[in-house]
Amino acid sequence: DGGITQSPKYLFRKEGQNVTLSCEQNLNHDAMYWYRQDPGQGLRLIYYSQIVNDFQKGDIAEGYSVSREKKESFPLTVTSAQKNPTAFYLCASSINSGTSYEQYFGPGTRLTVT
């Protein structure tokens, strides 16, 4: 059963703590992406990776970090430097980012920081 999984579904953290969101895909997609969605807003790109061991900053990378050690996995760390971390985080993947194929999304993680 192919797809993208994100865990956990809900995450609660205290301010000042780093937190890592998991994203795994078994679609054999080369490219993976992290987006943030705030209420009433569209998706904003945080980081993306087109191949293993390489990734690029998106439009709102400050306060976030990623790694891409395996093709299937693209974890996102929300650091204490991120000023407004409470949001809905979506991970996506696509077959080949070079031709802008459609991106498929995971179910998302809702992070609440108090």
Place this chain on the structure above:
Amino acid sequence: EDKVVQSPLSLVVHEGDTVTLNCSYEVTNFRSLLWYKQEKKAPTFLFMLTSSGIEKKSGRLSSILDKKELSSILNITATQTGDSAIYLCAGGTSYGKLTFGQGTILTVHP
């Protein structure tokens, strides 16, 4: 900076109505325009448009791209309550990056 703007931001209609959602884009190295439907969590893919003037159709939904006007529309005919969702459009570059609009919240009343 790439930019995608959708209108209207929200729309309330009754079942059976036809709706048109608009999307305009300013994307460097533009390659494609994508439409997604988001009901509760993950956006689901609807259409990808790369050629101007060619309509894509899926059931009651259809979409067309106008590269001259840098815009796209999504039409939904004979709306149903199940069409209630956020509709997102995104401009895609030749290297795979998507820039999303703010979304249109569609509410269909019975």
